[in-house]
Amino acid sequence: MxxxxxxxxxxxxxxxxxxxxxxxxxxxxxxxxxxxxxxxxxxxxxxxxxxxxxxxxxxxxxxxxxxxPGLVDLHMHVYRNARQSTLFPDDVALIAGTTTVVDAGTSGWRTFEDFKATIIDKSQTRVLAFLNIVGQGMKDGALGESNERDMDPAATAAKIQQYPNVIVGVKTAHYRNKGFTALKRAVEAGRLSRTPVLVDNSILTGSGRTTREKLLDVMRPGDLHTHMYNDEQLELVDRASRKLTEAVIEARKRGVLFDLGHGGGSFLWPVAAQAMRQGFPPDTIGTDLHPGSVLMMRVNVPNCISKLMSLGMTLPDAIRRVTVNPAQAIHRFPEIGTLEEGxxxxxxxxxLETGAFAFADSRYRKNLGTRCATAxxxxxxxxxxxxxxxxxxxxxxxxxxxxxxxxx
Ligand SMILES: [Zn+2]
CATH class of the missing domain: 2.30.40.10 (Urease, subunit C, domain 1)
Incomplete structure (x- = not known):
């Protein structure tokens, strides 16, 4: 029937x-x-x-x-026990129209159960998670997220498979060693669990990695690079020619996704404006909300939408990048990200108010916009x-x- x-x-x-x-x-x-x-x-x-x-x-x-549809914030930090600097999701997400937040690797396979018990199960907001490739997650320590001895793809994939409704992928970030060990282990965990990897990778860590091409080559279609408008993370726009680099154009064609990841240091007007002018918008508009970004820049999803609209993005296009796009990226569409009946x-x-609004980037440079979205x-x-x-x-x-x- x-x-x-x-x-x-x-x-x-x-x-x-x-x-x-x-x-x-x-x-x-x-x-x-x-x-x-x-x-x-x-x-x-x-x-x-x-x-x-x-x-x-x-x-x-x-x-x-x-x-x-309720907004989906692909990049946020809400696991308190791992770091002092995280937020309780209901305090910041729901009042901003955001009904689903995805924690970006604040917990790892060793700490996820605590994250689930203390935050995920107690939140009204739907909280999903990328699991850090480091077993301890973002817990501060001498080695932190560069601790290769605690990067176990099999244990990470097993934890993802244990909680398939909550854990949506793998995260690697703040890696300070030479080479691509963290990324390769994260990709291996992603391969084992059939989930995407979210990458946050600085070029200023003394790692010896001289080109972004190598990093993007390791990433698979469906993996995401966050902090796209921070030129210390990705050389999205070549500093000399101010043109989009071939590597990111090719990566996007291959299916690698790019997340905004505004945060406290990763939304820069010059990079964003150049990229938007050359037709390189974010696939997903993650906020990278943590106490630094929420207090300093008043960042939330509507704020990020307003900023991108000031650079020419239409409202429906922005809504796409905070609903269906992130839902698809984490393999949760059409369960979330649509108003489909049922x-x-x-x-x-x-x-959507009209007027003159000053929006600050991560270095407090201001840009004027004429529309401001508020939930x-x-x-x-x-x-x-x-x-x-x-x-x-x-x-x-x-x-x-x-x-x-x-x-x-
Ligand atoms: Zn982050």
Whole structure:
């Protein structure tokens, strides 16, 4: 019988919530227009020109706002026990429209269980993880992430296979030795577990690696290099000619992916502007959020979207790079990253303000933009979070009426 698929998707007793009149952007399905979104239980029940909300428990007026799939931040650090400098995901992600965060290797196979118990299982935000190729993860120490004796591809792959719903790949970062041992071990773990590798690699570590070509050659299609607009990581733009380097063009053609990874030191206006002008946008817009970047630069996903829009990216194009693209990169699409009927009701609602906005890069250089995206509502399977200061008021309800903790 084939009828089951669609029948169970449809609400049997009306909607729990209808978002009315918002401008829906769901790049995975080419949707970019005013529509209504109906939620039943924990699922998207309907996306249509007009949904009669009769019987809906809650109707939210979203006119003038943008409604998108809950955002996916591919690069964040949220495992506290490994480092002093991490964030609790619910404090920073949900208030920014981000319903899924992927921890970028703060834990390794030896520390993942603690990460899961102390953070992942306690967060409302969906927390996934790249596992560091170093067993101890990013735990500070003399050798840190250069500790080759603690880089065990088999143990890393085994841990990934033990938690396939939570661990999405392998991370290598901050490697200070000569050669490519860390990257090769990470790729081996990725091969064993059939998952992608996220690479964060500095050219200023005295490693003896003189070209990016070698590094990119080791990376497989589907692996990601983060911090793409930091010219101390990738020579994306040649310093002399200011042209995109052949190596990154070829790597992208081969299927290597590039993540923004803004962070506290990796978004530089000159590199980003040159790259965007030459048609080299990020595949995914990860924030690399940690206390340094969140406090110094007020970085979050909407902030990164606004910055890329100031360099010519359209809003639907930016939304693609924080929904379907990262979901595909971590092999989680269409489970997340779309408003497709029947999928989990992860939803973000934004305002796009116009005016003159100064956006700082990682070295505090400012660039003016004319549009600024700010989140108004985040919803994970009917558990809503709102920016602080918003209060619940009686019906009729608008997005701004809700307080934290709204649910079915
Ligand atoms: Zn990072």
């Amino acid at each position: 084939f009828i089951g698929v669609h029948v169970w998707l449809l609400p049997l007793q009306g909607y729990d919530l209808v978002l009315k009149g918002g401008h829906v952007i769901d790049p995975a399905h080419g949707i970019d227009r005013v529509m209504d979104v109906g939620v039943a239980g924990t699922r998207i029940a309907r996306v249509a020109e007009s949904i009669l909300p009769g019987g809906a428990k809650t109707v939210v007026e979203a006119r003038g706002l943008y409604v998108t 999928r989990t009701a992860d939803i973000a609602v934004f305002a 108004r509502l985040s919803m994970i399977a009917m558990g809503c979070r709102f920016p602080p200061g918003m209060r619940r008021r009686p019906a009729p309800r608008r997005v701004s009426d809700f307080g934290i903790g709204f649910g079915p």
